[in-house]
Amino acid sequence: MFSRNFRARMLAVAAIWISIVLFASGLGLSIVIRRVVEAHFDHDLLDHARELADLVELDATQRLFIARDLSDPRFSPARSGMYWQVILQNGESARSPSLQDDLFLSFTPDQSREGSLPSSTALSVEGPTGPMRMVRNISEPSRLGQPVEIRVGADERLISDEMQHLNLTLIATLGIMALAMVGTAYAQVAYGLRPLQRMSRAIVDVRSGKTSRLPEDLPEEIMPLVTELNGMIAANLNMVDRARVLAGSFAHALKTPLAILDEEAARLKASGQEIHAQILSEQCSRMALLIDYQTARAKASTIANAGAFAVVADVLRSVINTYSRFSPGHDRRFEVEGAPDVVVACDTNDLTELIGNLLDNAAKWARDRVVISIEDLDSTVLITVEDDGPGIPVEHRMRVFDVGTRLDDAKPGTGLGLAIARDLTSLYDGRLWIEDSRIGGVALKLSLRKKGDPSSS
Secondary structure, eight states: OTTTOHHHHHHHHHHHHHHHHHHHHHHHHHHHHHHHHHHHHHHHHHHHHHHHHHHEEEOTTOOEEESSOOSOGGGSSTTOSEEEEEEETTSOEEEOGGGTTTOOOOOOHHHHSTTSSOSEEEEEEEETTEEEEEEEEEEOOTTTTSOEEEEEEEEHHHHHHHHHHHHHHHHHHHHHHHHHHHHHHHHHHHHHHHHHHHHHHHHHHHHHTSOSSOOSOSOTTTHHHHHHHHHHHHHHHHHHHHHHHHHHHHHHHHHHHHHHHHHHHHHHHHTTOHHHHHHHHHHHHHHHHHHHHHHHHHHHHTTTTSOOOEEHHHHHHHHHHHHHHHOTTOOOEEEEEEOTTOEESSOHHHHHHHHHHHHHHHHHHOSSEEEEEEEEOSSEEEEEEEEOSOOOOGGGTTGGGSTTOOSOTTSOOOSOHHHHHHHHHHHTTOEEEEEEOTTSSEEEEEEEEBTTOGGGO
16 A cells, blocks of 8 residues: 555655654653652652751650651651651661551661761662652751751652653543644645645546646646646647548548559459459458548547547437438337436537447347337446347357358448447446347447546546
8 A cells, every 4th residue: 555655655664764764752751750750759748857957856865856747748658658767876766656666767888987978968779668759968067966867768660650740641641733734744745635636637538638738736746747748748649630630641542543543443343353353352452441541530530539428318319210210121129218418528420420320330239129228227337238139149159259250141230330339438437238138139338428427537
């Protein structure tokens, strides 16, 4: 799909790039936010340490006590994750209720060595209930007359819980941003490809005969292509016109020599050279047949696929009236069934030639009935011409479309009708074939696209 869909390729590249950028941004923001959260925790722990330093007192017996509870109630529940411990120089200490009687806040021997750390520091240590952030503050209040060490810690799971909430919020925000950016990319791609869609519709109009040139008010990036296509269209039209003129001129130029040769064949026959006269006459007839066939085909090819259209009912009425008027000796009954008012993507003259050849063939072989049925399908129109004649054997059904083929020389005709009908049908991307008739003879089936069907372009 991506290799053949320009829009999908652009959107895929945009989506991948947006995902990479947002993922990297989210990862970086998460790291920065964690550092900010840790700094905030450290700042809070340091504030608690300073608060403790102000609350440390000695009683009359020089025993350590805390004047009141800390302002943060999380230090009270057992194993809450928030702890503090105050240690005097003589080893006497006091602890938060959350530490209970069996938990302590301690450094490793290296960390607790005197002078190894500044008087106030924050670091990660192994706490009583898991990894934690701890602030160690050493001060010497004048009212105590001795240094006091204060340790305040908080489990890192509290930071992790906070980060989990923040990360979920970050992911949701980045996800919304990603959808918005992909939507913006889609809108940008759709807007950027609109000139190509307009160009595509213009090409359809050229093929349909509505116009002969592509518009020249398209973006400058595709104007070189438009200019080349317009040049190619003009060159093709000129080439077709020249071919039609040349075909007509060539046919006209050959008519006179053929007439002379035909007269010469008649003189040869009159002089008793019947064999030579017959050979010459047959070859002249075949050349005349081929000239008529190629002339008709060249004429049709100038307008085929030019987007002209024809109403089947009008063509049928015209062909049947013409046949009845100019063939008074043929006592044939023409019956029309179905929906003749459909419109097909075919030039009126070509459809007249097509249906005329099919009706002529049917009338030539019919006993007294010719049935024309029209079926309006989804995107095509099926025209069936049936007769009640003797039919055509299956092995000969493909051969009747060859130029000059006549299954019965006693029947009038040149052997060109079905051949021309076949070529006209192919020029309009249609289909012509033979089946058995419902009324006993042959059913010639012609399938053509409906006018306005997208596939006709």
